[in-house]
Amino acid sequence: MTASGQPQFEHAPVMRDEIIEAFRDVPAGVVLDATLGGGGHAEAILESRGDLRLLGVDRDPMALDAAAARLHRFGDRAMTHRCRFDALDEAMEAHRLDELSGALFDLGVSSPQLDRADRGFSYRHEGPLDMRMDTDAPWSADDVVNGYAEDDLARVIRQYGDERFAKRIAGAIVAARPIETTTRLAEVVTAAIPAAARRTGGHPAKRTFQAIRIEVNGELDALPEAIDKAIDALAPGGRLAVLAYHSGEDRIVKDRIRYAQTGGCECPPELPCVCGAVQTVRIVRAPKRASAAEQAVNPRASSARLRVAEKLTAGEVRR
Secondary structure (H helix, E strand, O other), rough: OOOOOOOOOOOOOOOOHHHHHHHOOOEEEEEOOOOOOOHHHHHHHHHHHOOOOEEEEEEHHHHHHHHHOOOOOHHHEEEEEOOOHHHHHHHHEEEEEEOEEEEEOOOOOOOOHHHHHHHHOOOOOOOEOOOOOOOOOOHHHHHHHOOOHHHHHHHHHHHHHOOHHHHHHHHHHHHHHHOOOHHEEEEEHHHHHHHHHHOOOOOOOOOOOOOHHHHOHHHHHHHHHHHHHHHHHHHEEEEEEEOOOOOHHHHHHHHHHHHHHOOOOOOOOOOOOOOOOOOOOEEEEEEEEEEHHHHHHHHHHHOOOEEEEEEEOOHHHHH
């Protein structure tokens, strides 16, 4: 705990061993951690290989401060930059980097963000309706909860939360306005869900809070461009590793990797390609889940899905 009574920004990295393995054979150089958080994955990568450096980006200043302290012992092997992950090219330019040996995306929200009531991410701790990953951003959860039309609110909850009771929840939120705290929002959402459905699938407000967080931070809007930029920046033999926790995230990741794998080719599979598409990556492994043992000690890992792709060398590129 900090002196103020708030939890320290610590990060228990999901699928740590699998991430280390993903980057075990990449060429020496710089690995981008596009979602630095508290620096747990970054620390593991730097410990695993002395010939790797790391550029960590995040838009949360608290996360950057905590990660910088955690990675201080690595000296100039660890670099940090404040930006959203779809601006990774700007971060690379700022640190005079032309290419990457690897790129890691650990999507979603970190445990310290959830645990700090004043950040407004948690349905368990009373706090303001905030949910901003970038604390300087002008848009917050309050704007969504108290400002969106009912139909727009239902769309957000359905699309980003996979919530089948989205329409009922949106109606209940609009009827209860103004809603000022996270715990009050959680109460309204819970009451809108049929009693039988509340008894399964974790906290009844979990999906709605996830959806509002994704909307506030534009997470899915930024993801396709970020994945494409990371793949483009990889050196031959470099690898992209992505941990997704939500079906919408994972669909985007799968789509962008598949596009790089096929070059966007739309030719019939039984015929030679004549459209000029260029394959730039290969899939290293099928989507992988965290082990049962890890899920038992780290509940956040239970919904994680890891995808890994490798940049082809010049001799492997297929046209």
